[in-house]
Amino acid sequence: MQQPTFFEGPEKKIELVVAPGGGPKLRSLGDEVWSRVVELARAQILSVIRDAHCDAYLLSESSLFVYDDHLTMITCGRTRLVDAALHLVELVGARHVALLVYQRKNEHFPEQQPSTFYEDAERLHAVVPGRALRFGDEHDHHVHVFHGTRPYVAEPSDTTLEILMHGLRPEAAAQFIGIEPPNGSTIAERTGISKILPGFAIDEHAFTPAGYSMNALRDGTYYTIHVTPEELGSYVSFETNADVGGQVDAVVARALEVFRPTSFDVVTFAPMGTPEEEVRPEGFVVRDRVAASFGGYDVAFWHFSAPREGVRAPIELAL
């Protein structure tokens, strides 16, 4: 029998690019500014790793990657990422915002969120005029995306891959519940996570009693994984800005092997005109596919699920 406690894994995310000549380099703002930004979202910085290009903050609820001229911030739980986004726009100055993308994955428990996507989009629209889109059905997996409509040209290698996985099989979820402290090897090595994209510096955190977060960094390229293993809403997100053009299918296959979800979504951002990726995960069927071009990117959404056989028992919620 399940206790009706839960943790909301599905994330909110912002991407913000500062226009050339638009104020100070973001990394020069210093940790105090980033602590404040993270606090506004109702999260905290747990740790940071840095390289020549990127400061990668591991948060109590997900991650923040700061570059000199752009940043990616991802938060889960009941965080208020839109408050951080509005503060960032003010910090940078709305006229210097070259690109703003705000995304929300469909939540497991949307009634527990402090705001709806639409409310968030209206607040962002007031400072950075833009559009609000839904990729996928309202009664099925979907992502909502707000994007500013200022013209923007993405760099050729500026891609993003998100793999958003639901309903982990129990043996995969169990690896992230009551995690023992690493002994010689990292949790990423022990679970196979470090093989999804090899050769990265890894910053990881195990949560008590359950849960796992990690940032990986190599030459300004990141990947990040956040695991909510609890049965009442198990979920894992994988995201990378590595240029995996032509290899999306292979990276997806490696992530599926570690986390063994029963359904998942893939979201890709690629510079406009990039050849389309084929994603054909073995043992899954396509349930939806949505595509659009905006903000200099071709954006694609796929929703996959494994066919289910036989009859299950219901989940009982403890009263």
Next chain:
Amino acid sequence: MQQPTFFEGPEKKIELVVAPGGGPKLRSLGDEVWSRVVELARAQILSVIRDAHCDAYLLSESSLFVYDDHLTMITCGRTRLVDAALHLVELVGARHVALLVYQRKNEHFPEQQPSTFYEDAERLHAVVPGRALRFGDEHDHHVHVFHGTRPYVAEPSDTTLEILMHGLRPEAAAQFIGIEPPNGSTIAERTGISKILPGFAIDEHAFTPAGYSMNALRDGTYYTIHVTPEELGSYVSFETNADVGGQVDAVVARALEVFRPTSFDVVTFAPMGTPEEEVRPEGFVVRDRVAASFGGYDVAFWHFSAPREGVRAPIELAL
């Protein structure tokens, strides 16, 4: 471009059976009592049809069927059906409640609801001890069910069939937007609804600017249909207590023909030990199947969707 207005089609439902000798016949309580019950749920009675066994009320948000010893009440939108349920338990006396089942379909916009299923179940559990179950995944179609745990034996013909349809194809939805007043024929006849189960007296209501509700009654047997045709969350529910044993598949096929959903769920209640129904809708695949026995019934949940081909554009929400 869509306005972000919406109507929540997915319903809440109660079934309540009064133990033999447990106070006055429900139908004898009179319309004033039922008006009060309906008001507590934040709905209103629009009209009523009656036969020797049942008073069938059409509501501003769905339907109420009152028999001498049991009732079924279904409400959609942002109604507070649990308040009506608690009032009914008080009216009947908790010790006279032979069976209480409270069900909630996964909503399109759960953040707009006045309470969660779990909160409702806790309130009911305080007066009628029971269990709370979820049929289906938290990130996919599901129904939540609370049921009292007092032993109960269902009558042999006491079955319920629910067909809960999402994402109507536009030409099917269009029939229920800006409905012209009937001219000689009923809307049920014009749309093919009256052929799903023929030979019933029909009470129907067209909503402005869109939407449709109907109750059908024949010898104490009902069926009821509620249509939310708006693109941002289109939905139709069909429910009947007709004994359709062995014909569930055929009734489902007729409902699908009228409403042309892209995905739908079937929920059946049948007296424990009834032979299992086969449901194999043409052009759909089974995405989930969950079954349990409680309260004297075998309860089954199926989730179906039509495979989707090609690539769609996202939905734009007007800001």
